[in-house]
Amino acid sequence: MSDKDALFALWLERQLNAAEQQQFDQLVAEDKELAERVATARHIRQAADEYRPQFVPSWQPQAIAHQQQLSQPWRGWLPLSFATSMLAIVMVLLQVEIQWHEQGMMISFAGKGxxxxxxxxxxxxxxxxxxxxxxxxxxxxxxxxxxxxxxxxxxxxxxxxSSRTERREDFAELIKYVNEQRSDDQLYIARQLNEIQQQVYETAMPPGQEPGSVNE
The missing domain is CATH 1.20.5 (Single alpha-helices involved in coiled-coils or other helix-helix interfaces)
Incomplete structure (x- = not known):
């Protein structure tokens, strides 16, 4: 057994002297586990010190049995009360209608009546x-x-x-684009015509004659 456990056992028995009590208090301040054990022991000790025996009243089993026998006749009404309550609940849920006539009683449900x-x-x-x-x-x-x-x-x-100026600018841009497109098309067509003309001259020219002599 370590010194800590020995001091704790003596503390539980309340047999520590002044030097041991000082040493034990220092250990409690430094050791968290020991401090928790001491706190739990103090709660248990306080509960034990404050315990007072409770007075048990005297009782007579014969009197209790006599009271139970007196209350038994009322138990016969419990099943009848339960059955009556269940019948009332069923009649409400099914919407039972009871009509009295000279010939007797007629019972109908909501689904038919x-x-x-x-x-x-x-x-x-x-x-x-x-x-x-x-x-x-x-x-x-x-x-x-x-x-x-x-x-x-x-x-x-x-x-x-929208302003007329914007519409004029749009039309001007459109016309400019059309003119540029036409110019490009004309150049492309002229280039194609020159190539075709060159091919025709080369095909119709006699052998050994220069291409430029045709124009002369």
Whole structure:
């Protein structure tokens, strides 16, 4: 056993002298594990010191048995009460209708006695729902048409608000591009004609004659 365990055992027995108590306090301050053990032991010791024995009242088993026998006749009503409650719940869930006549009593369920009324209510609600759906669809179409008209008006205003200068510049650029394209096409056609003319001269020229003599 180490000195720490020995001092802890003496501390539990409350047999430490002044020097050992000082040494033990120093170990508790330096050792975290020992400090936790000391704290737990102090809680247990405090609970043990504060414990007081509780007074147990005297009781008579014969009196308790007599009370249980007196309460037994009431137990016969419990199954009947439970059965009555279950019958009431079933009647509410199934919507049982009881009608008294001169000939006797008639029992009917909601599915048979109120079938026509339920069908009428369902048809009325379906008609209301269809009417609301049609109205919502019509409102949506109207909003869509208004939105499209606004978009068309905005586009027309934009086209009309563009300046004439911009349109003139656009037309000038277009004309310039067409003229440049025509010039390029003319050069290309002239080049092709020169090549064809050269090929014709070379084919029709007698052997040994220079190509330039044809033009003379």
């Amino acid at each position: 109120r079938e026509q009324e339920i069908t009428s209510q369902v048809a009325s609600r379906l008609a209301d729902f269809e009417q609301k759906q049609q109205q919502q669809l019509a409102d949506y179409v109207s909003e869509l048409e208004q939105s499209q008209q606004q978009a068309n008006m905005q586009l027309a205003n934009y086209l009309l608000s």
